[in-house]
Amino acid sequence: MSATRVFVARLAGCTVFDPAGDRLGKVRDVLVVYRKSDPPRVVGLIVEIPGRRRVFVSIGRVTSISSGQIITTGLINVRRFEQRGGEVRVIAELLGRTVVFTDGSGQATIEDVAIEEFGPGEWAVAQLFVRRPKTSSSPFAKGATVFANWSDVREKTAVGQAQSAEQLIATYSDLKPADLANTLLDLPQARMLEVAEELPDDRLADVLEEMPESEQVEILSQLDDDRAADVLDQMQPDDAADLIAQLSEERGEHLLELMQPEEADDVRMLLAYAPDTAGGLMTTEPIIVSADATVAEGLALIRRHELAPALGAAICVTLPPYEPPTGRFLGMVHFQRMLRYPPHERLGTILDQGLEPVTADTSAAVVSRILASYNLVSVPVVDDNHRLVGVVTIDDVLDYLLPDDWRSNDSDDDAPDRVPNRTPTRAQSGAPRLMNRGRRTTNGTS
Incomplete structure (x- = not known):
């Protein structure tokens, strides 16, 4: 081994290679088993391979642990990891x-x-x-x-005493929201809920957006109404609308009343559209500017750290007001086009004249074909008066087209990783789904 002693928290996120130097995945945790008197023995690593699938790699197949990387024999079982009784995940x-x-x-x-x-x-x-x-x-x-x-x-295992989640959150602080969501889904239910309780509102909002609907509802049900409303305020309006649509009508309306008025108004507007339309898929927070705004101002807006890449790919130009529903929609300017013009150029002079907006009642299928046909990452949505009400981005469409269980990465041929007849994980258990506002079912129907 390249190292004889390593700290587990530093292994999180380390790349795993095979002997030929090909990347296999990243370490997400270390698995140990307790012994009667000796210190716990390491049985293997939990490694995330492409597709966000977690697999078990026996410690006996690890040939080298060095700074930032781990080398294995290359012989790993790619079946999904499931935790055995008596095994303990060190980080989680x-x-x-x-x-x-x-x-x-x-x-x-x-x-x-x-x-x-x-x-x-x-x-x-x-x-x-x-x-x-x-x-x-x-x-x-x-x-x-x-x-x-x-x-x-x-x-110290006092009855009813919850473990501290602070260290786990700190360990995973650098994970992207999608990776953190996947990590939480692998935790025991009680631990997942505990960590969710400790996450900051904005971080929890990002994580919920990356989770299957059933887990979203499960976590939100554990939060008091004030905290739940704060988290919904931090979510993208379309994601918040999808989540509220799964709640009971009474609780959904109560949470909307507790949300910030402007955020609640956006969500209510989205809830009014059919789920298989542009209005049901769009987000109401694109970048909107006047025709007199300059290229320099536009580039400054898309540089914002919190802006999703798909929303930063283009800027919408409208007449005032500049909040949906805006004044008359004039057109869009893609960021690559802005890079071809001097900083002082007005955006109103470089609009993409070939891009036609869609209406809120345009079917999701038509929106998908438009994005694919013209190699776009977003398409503007207007109302009957040609006012901009939102944009549909490529991630909204993919989320709609993919099967309901795509986030869990389970397939019919998944089998237990090391022994047969395991109890299925939450994602595999086929728990009943609540009302689905903006997603397709696995047979491809709305």
Whole structure:
């Protein structure tokens, strides 16, 4: 091995290669099993391969662990990972747990776990990196950190006490929303809900947008109404509308009343459209400017960090007002076209004259053909008075066209990873779906 001791939190996101140097995937967690007296033994890695599928890689097939990369024998089972009884995921389940020192010196929280090789293909937990409670009342103070052997501590498992989710959230802070959503879906249900509770509103909103509808409803049902409304405020209006449409009419209306008025108005407008139309798929937050805006101003707007790439691909030009429904729609300017003109050029002079908007009642099938035929990533949507009401982006259309269960990456030929007759995961269990506003069912019908 290139290393005999590594910290698990640093392995998260490391690339896994085969002996030929081809990329297999990324490490998402380390799997251990407890033993009666010895420290927990490492049984393998949970690796995310293309398609967001999580697979199990036995630690015996890992030939090298070095800075930022892991090399395996190349022989891995690509069947979906399912956790066995007695197995513990270090990042998802062990980090953040409270332990008590056996010498009576108090308790601490596990922030990282060091694993060490003690024989060819044999790894075990070597030490714990733990943080003691802070001793100062200052909000900026932190408790002292120490290294502890496994034998020096015991886990504190008070009945009804939830594990801290803070360390897990910190470990996954760099994950993209889609990857974090997939990670949460792999957690035990109680742990998933606990982590969701601890996520900031904007981060949780991004994660919910990447989850299957059933898990969205499950998480939202665990939040109090005020928190749920705050999270919905942070979501894209079309995603918030899809989620509210799955709730009971009473709770959906109550949450709309608690949301910011402008956000609630956008969601109500989207809920009024049929799910298989441009109005049912569109987002109401495109970039909208006047014809007098310059190329420099337009480029500054699409540079915003929080802007989705599909929305940043083009700018809509309208007459005032500049909030949907706007004044008369004049046209769009694609960002590549802006790059061909000087910064002082007015956007009204470089409109794409060949792009016709669609109306809100245009079918999703027609919108799909327009995007495909003209190699577009977005198409504007106007009302009967030619006022801009939103844009349909390519990700909205893909979300509509793909089967309902595409986010779970399950297929009929998925089989348990290491032993037969496993209990299916939540994504495989076929839980009943609630009302579906803007998605197609798996047989391709609305």
